[in-house]
Amino acid sequence: MPHLDAAYALARYLINDPSEVEDVLQDAVLRGVQYFNTLEHDNNARAWFLTIVRRECYTVWSRRDEKMDSVSLDTMPELEDVAISPEQAAERSLLRERIVHAVGHLPGHLREVIVLRELQQLSYEEIAVITESPIGTVMSRISRARTRLADSLRDLVDVDVGEMS
Amino acid sequence: MSTQRDIGSIVRENLPRYQAPQSLRDFVRANAPSDDDRSVTPIARRRPTKAARQFLYAAGILIAFLGGWVINNSIRSRQQASAARETMVAELVDNHVRSLIGDHLTDVRSTDQHTVKPWFAGKIDFAPRVVDLAAQGFPLLGGRVDYLRGHTAATLVYGRRRHFLNLFIWPSGESDMKAQSEKFKGYSLLHWISDGQSYWLVSDAAGTELEAFRQAYDVNR
Numbered sequence: 001m002p003h004l005d006a007a008y009a010l011a012r013y014l015i016n017d018p019s020e021v022e023d024v025l026q027d028a029v030l031r032g033v034q035y036f037n038t039l040e041h042d043n044n045a046r047a048w049f050l051t052i053v054r055r056e057c058y059t060v061w062s063r064r065d066e067k068m069d070s071v072s073l074d075t076m077p078e079l080e081d082v083a084i085s086p087e088q089a090a091e092r093s094l095l096r097e098r099i100v101h102a103v104g105h106l107p108g109h110l111r112e113v114i115v116l117r118e119l120q121q122l123s124y125e126e127i128a129v130i131t132e133s134p135i136g137t138v139m140s141r142i143s144r145a146r147t148r149l150a151d152s153l154r155d156l157v158d159v160d161v162g163e164m165s
Numbered sequence: 166m167s168t169q170r171d172i173g174s175i176v177r178e179n180l181p182r183y184q185a186p187q188s189l190r191d192f193v194r195a196n197a198p199s200d201d202d203r204s205v206t207p208i209a210r211r212r213p214t215k216a217a218r219q220f221l222y223a224a225g226i227l228i229a230f231l232g233g234w235v236i237n238n239s240i241r242s243r244q245q246a247s248a249a250r251e252t253m254v255a256e257l258v259d260n261h262v263r264s265l266i267g268d269h270l271t272d273v274r275s276t277d278q279h280t281v282k283p284w285f286a287g288k289i290d291f292a293p294r295v296v297d298l299a300a301q302g303f304p305l306l307g308g309r310v311d312y313l314r315g316h317t318a319a320t321l322v323y324g325r326r327r328h329f330l331n332l333f334i335w336p337s338g339e340s341d342m343k344a345q346s347e348k349f350k351g352y353s354l355l356h357w358i359s360d361g362q363s364y365w366l367v368s369d370a371a372g373t374e375l376e377a378f379r380q381a382y383d384v385n386r
Contacts, residue, residue: 004193008185022189029193030371073181096179103180118176146172153175160171 003046006120007053013115014057014108016071024056031056047122047129054112054130061108071111073104095156102152110145117142196373253314253365258352260311261331261367264322270329271307271322281308285319293319293334293362294382301381303330316363323378328370330378337363344379346372355379 007028011021031052103111109131116127124142128135143161150159225240264270273284282295288310297305306322306329316335323330337358344357355366355375366375 004185004190005183008189009183012183018186022186025185025189026192026196029196030373095175099175099179100181103176114176115180118173119180119182149176150172153172157170157175159175 003049006046007050009119010050010112010115011053011057013071013073013103013111013119014054015060016073020060024053024060028052028056047126050116050130051132058108069107070105073100091156095153098153098156099149102149106145106148110141110148113138113141114145114149254347254349254354256313257331257333257354257365257367258349260313260320260333261329261352264309264320264331265329270309272309274307276305276307278305281305281321284308285310289317289319291319291336291362293321295321296382296385298323298378298381298385301377301385302326303378303381325368325370325374325378328368328374330366330368330370330375332378332382333365333367334362336361339363344376346375348372359383 004025008021008025011024012018015021015024028049032049103114106114112131113127116122116130117124122130124135124138127142128138131138133141146161150161153159222240225237228237273281275281275284276297276299278295278297282292285293285295285308295305295308299305303323303325306324308322309320311318311320311333313333313335318333318335321332321334323332338361339358341360342356342358344355347354347356352367352369353372353375355364355372355378357364357379364379366378368375
């Protein structure tokens, strides 16, 4: 299943807890197996599988009886880079810490579109299918999420929020 | 960092890229459908499409006009067989749903196969195979006797996490048949014939769970 990593990443960003994420993915795979046999979903297997995963994540949140307003994400291990000075390295890790924290504290509906758009680089159409929202809503959410993230880094770097394409 | 940077590239460069762990990959490999995995393919999928059915029917009438009633009759009997099967499926699901309402799930409530099996003696004229599959994740909860479309059925009730599985058993004169799965109103069904007994398994659990149950039940004979 080629979309497993994308689905796993989405679930990690939505509910964080690795063991719970694995449960969600297992459920989604089983559910996927069921639907594979009953529906024609050949054209867009990724969007369809991510839709199932996302729904399962929301079910987990509704069970937890909380809003998906923040998760604490792991920071990536810093890569060794000999070409940069210690000051640059410190600046970079501060930036990393801030952006990871900022994404983790976006509300769920903004976090999911940022993950799908910026990390998975999906099209607006695909994101609209997965999040079961109109495309206009998707675009305005992405724009709001970008603005929020940029604001949280404003004192560190000059950030371009980016144009909607 | 004085140059203006795109927020998208900052996100891409700095957010963790989670990858599915090996345990999950193994799970998918074990459970994803493959082309030769016919056992989980619902019957409905193998039936001709609506257009094809209409075409077949039209062709049947045409051939009948030209000379033979034989083909038309065979189509009709096939439709009757398919309608009979659908009625059976609906009735099994109804029975399953009814069994979960109120306190009708079991007439003999026991997790001990040596209590459940003798309980059937004298109530029905065949001996259903009763095995506890708690070790395989399907604890035996009890049994009851049902009457379904002319069959007196021994019904075994098993649990699967928060789901219930009803296994309906009655004697069948037909030869062994591999398991075929069905879906009806969101319920999964699995039907097979083995050693002169007809088995229908009904549950709201996933179809793959039903298949897992069947294998456990078959192995523990």
